[in-house]
Amino acid sequence: MRIRKRSLTTILLLAVLCAAVWTTTCAHLEPTSCGSDKDCKLQRVCDLGRCVWSSAASGARLPPTSAAKRTGAPALALPPTETEPARTMFRFGPLHRGRSPHLIPSKKPSIAWTFATGGPVVSSPALLDDQSIAFGSHDQHLYVVTRDGTLKWSHATTDIIFSSPAVGHDGTLYIGSDDDHLYAIAPSRRVLWNFQIGSCPQHVGVGPDASRCDVDAGPTLGPGGVIYTGGDGIYAINPDGTLRWRFATGGHVSSAPAVLPDGTVIAGCQDDLIYAVGPDGTKRWDFRTGGDVESSPAISEDGTIYVGSDDRKLYALAPDGTLRWAFTTGDDIRASAALAPSGLIAIGTFDAQMYGIKPDGTLAWTFRTGDRIVSSALVDAQGALLFGSEDDRVYALEADGRLRWSVELEGDVDSSPVLAADGTIYVGSDDKNLYALRVP
Numbered sequence: 001m002r003i004r005k006r007s008l009t010t011i012l013l014l015a016v017l018c019a020a021v022w023t024t025t026c027a028h029l030e031p032t033s034c035g036s037d038k039d040c041k042l043q044r045v046c047d048l049g050r051c052v053w054s055s056a057a058s059g060a061r062l063p064p065t066s067a068a069k070r071t072g073a074p075a076l077a078l079p080p081t082e083t084e085p086a087r088t089m090f091r092f093g094p095l096h097r098g099r100s101p102h103l104i105p106s107k108k109p110s111i112a113w114t115f116a117t118g119g120p121v122v123s124s125p126a127l128l129d130d131q132s133i134a135f136g137s138h139d140q141h142l143y144v145v146t147r148d149g150t151l152k153w154s155h156a157t158t159d160i161i162f163s164s165p166a167v168g169h170d171g172t173l174y175i176g177s178d179d180d181h182l183y184a185i186a187p188s189r190r191v192l193w194n195f196q197i198g199s200c201p202q203h204v205g206v207g208p209d210a211s212r213c214d215v216d217a218g219p220t221l222g223p224g225g226v227i228y229t230g231g232d233g234i235y236a237i238n239p240d241g242t243l244r245w246r247f248a249t250g251g252h253v254s255s256a257p258a259v260l261p262d263g264t265v266i267a268g269c270q271d272d273l274i275y276a277v278g279p280d281g282t283k284r285w286d287f288r289t290g291g292d293v294e295s296s297p298a299i300s301e302d303g304t305i306y307v308g309s310d311d312r313k314l315y316a317l318a319p320d321g322t323l324r325w326a327f328t329t330g331d332d333i334r335a336s337a338a339l340a341p342s343g344l345i346a347i348g349t350f351d352a353q354m355y356g357i358k359p360d361g362t363l364a365w366t367f368r369t370g371d372r373i374v375s376s377a378l379v380d381a382q383g384a385l386l387f388g389s390e391d392d393r394v395y396a397l398e399a400d401g402r403l404r405w406s407v408e409l410e411g412d413v414d415s416s417p418v419l420a421a422d423g424t425i426y427v428g429s430d431d432k433n434l435y436a437l438r439v440p
């Protein structure tokens with residue numbers, strides 16, 4: 001997913017111009033189409049398929065180190081590298097809509113190649129600027145593989161990886177591990193820092209003491225490049241690897257927090273609660289469900305928060321945390337909802353079905369697979385859906401829920417697939433492989 005190349009001068013000039021007089025001059029510039037925030041330059045966000053300036057985001061406080069670096073710089077000429085949004089992350093943006101600007105192939109793709117690791121690949125891949133693919137494996141490694149399926153480099157952690165890589169504006173890769181650490185790795189492959197989440201007595205292995213501080217959640221990159229993840233609470237970490245704040249919860253936070261343009265964090269927790277935490281790290285509200293919340297929240301254009309729970313329900317909450325509706329499915333929900341531009345909400349559950357749900361909370365359609373669904377669906381530019389199932393298949397559905405095609409792999413597909421600009425699909429499987437699916 002190559003970011004369109006433009007001259008640095010043009011970007012800087014536009015930034016200065018827009019910051020100074022955008023309300024009068026630049027409001028009509030660049031009606032750039034986008035599928036997620038990472039398609040938009042500078043601090044703009046993707047709203048209804050267009051890159052727009054977010055007043056909240058542009059007012060976001062920069063971390064102390066960034067402020068220090070900028071000492072003496074003209075106030076309006078922020079270096080683009082300090083203000084650009086993240087390039088990619090789990091669900092493709094901090095609002096977690098799961099939208100891709102590309103198109104799922106109309107014809108059934110073939111397996112172009114597989115890259116074998118030493119453990120199941122549950123992590124969802126991240127596409128880098130040079131078209132290489134980053135992902136984690138239960139063999140404890142972060143891998144970066146070329147689009148032809150050859151290894152570029154890998155980095156060893158000391159426990160299994162569920163986390164999906166996030167990529168910052170400067171190319172820094174962030175990934176969590178069950179060794180209770182969040183890692184920041186530069187494109188040069190140098191480890192910039194690692195941050196220990198919590199103070200669990202045992203970092204690696206299984207059991208409550210070893211798993212409470214696992215870094216499985218996201219990470220999610222928010223305004224100002226702040227990194228959000230979970231463990232024994234919700235964590236906000238500055239781009240220099242220092243703690244911004246920690247919010248204590250009553251259980252493990254295993255899914256990626258969603259982050260609003262003003263820095264408000266929405267996260268689910270195994271203490272059955274959905275939390276909203278303000279940019280200062282204090283609680284705004286919580287909402288109690290009837291089970292663990294391991295689904296990652298997704299936030300629509302009107303601010304509705306969609307999140308599933310092990311109580312089998314998909315919840316739609318208003319921005320103030322009040323219930324709009326709850327839709328009951330047949331089993332636990334661990335996947336994150338995909339929010340189509342049409343308003344349709346697509347989410348799979350342990351009852352093996354993908355649900356298409358209307359914004360009013362009524363059912364549009366269901367599609368049955370052969371086993372549990374953990375994978376979160378990607379929704380493409382035309383509303384088609386792409387996801388995996390534990391029946392070992394990757395499915396593509398039309399926007400109305402009819403099957404387009406499916407491809408059989410050799411193990412559960414709990415990883416959430418990603419789609420490159422050329423239509424190649426990358427997804428991991430419990431058979432320990434990363435797959436590239438491409439129409440020949």
Ligand SMILES: [Ca+2]
Nearest residue numbers: 178203210214
């Ligand atoms: Ca651990």
Ligand SMILES: [Ca+2]
Nearest residue numbers: 270271272292
């Ligand atoms: Ca619980």
Ligand SMILES: [Ca+2]
Nearest residue numbers: 390391392412
């Ligand atoms: Ca299976």
